[in-house]
Amino acid sequence: MGRNCQAQKYLADLAVKDRPILQYPPLSEIDRIKLVRALTIHEETDPRVPEILNQILLKTTNDNVFFYGMDALVHLLSNEHLREKRSEFIQIGLMVLKRAPHFKNRKVLDWISWTEAHIKSSPRQVIFGMDPIRSPMIHISLDGTICRHEFSGAFGTAISSHYVTRGKWYYEIEPLTNGLFQVGWVNDKFKPEPEEGIGVGDDKNSWGVDLKKTYKMAFK
Numbered sequence: 001m002g003r004n005c006q007a008q009k010y011l012a013d014l015a016v017k018d019r020p021i022l023q024y025p026p027l028s029e030i031d032r033i034k035l036v037r038a039l040t041i042h043e044e045t046d047p048r049v050p051e052i053l054n055q056i057l058l059k060t061t062n063d064n065v066f067f068y069g070m071d072a073l074v075h076l077l078s079n080e081h082l083r084e085k086r087s088e089f090i091q092i093g094l095m096v097l098k099r100a101p102h103f104k105n106r107k108v109l110d111w112i113s114w115t116e117a118h119i120k121s122s123p124r125q126v127i128f129g130m131d132p133i134r135s136p137m138i139h140i141s142l143d144g145t146i147c148r149h150e151f152s153g154a155f156g157t158a159i160s161s162h163y164v165t166r167g168k169w170y171y172e173i174e175p176l177t178n179g180l181f182q183v184g185w186v187n188d189k190f191k192p193e194p195e196e197g198i199g200v201g202d203d204k205n206s207w208g209v210d211l212k213k214t215y216k217m218a219f220k
Contacts, residue, residue, distance in 0.1 A: 063105030154194035184208025
């Protein structure tokens with residue numbers, strides 16, 4: 001068993017069990033869901049993790065726990081290495097969509113459309129979509145058309161997988177949550193700097209519009 005698999009097994013043991021493991025006390029519900037969410041980020045997730053996640057999402061009445069659980073589910077739905085289990089994850093997702101409207105937390109309500117979009121999304125060859133290599137601090141769906149910011153203080157930027165050199169072009173976006181959105185165009189010299197808050201419209205190689213503050217942006 002590889003070192004990563006051993007770590008996964010130990011962490012899954014910790015998430016599953018209510019009794020103390022070694023010197024550690026039982027996990028609180030919020031700590032357990034954060035641990036489960038961390039496990040779902042890995043390419044090869046411990047097979048017990050989806051069932052743990054399902055039980056937590058089915059029983060919890062805590063808004064923050066449910067929110068982290070929804071995000072963990074999106075990680076599973078986005079994982080190409082777990083594609084054969086996608087139908088199982090979709091069933092969990094359908095249960096989540098039934099429960100989510102009963103929560104009052106704004107983050108949970110915002111995440112309904114995000115979760116639903118991933119349930120409807122299917123792996124396919126991307127003709128136009130987001131480029132994961134050039135899109136720092138951004139999570140991108142399997143079909144390349146849905147993206148969201150990572151949980152961090154940095155300002156992520158999603159960049160298209162294709163570019164144009166002539167003609168007249170437009171594209172459409174559908175914001176799935178509230179928050180800060182800068183949308184626009186960049187040239188091939190544009191380099192986003194998430195830690196510095198540099199995104200589209202913030203440097204001389206891009207032009208953008210701030211959808212929250214509703215003004216045009218162009219570096220001068």
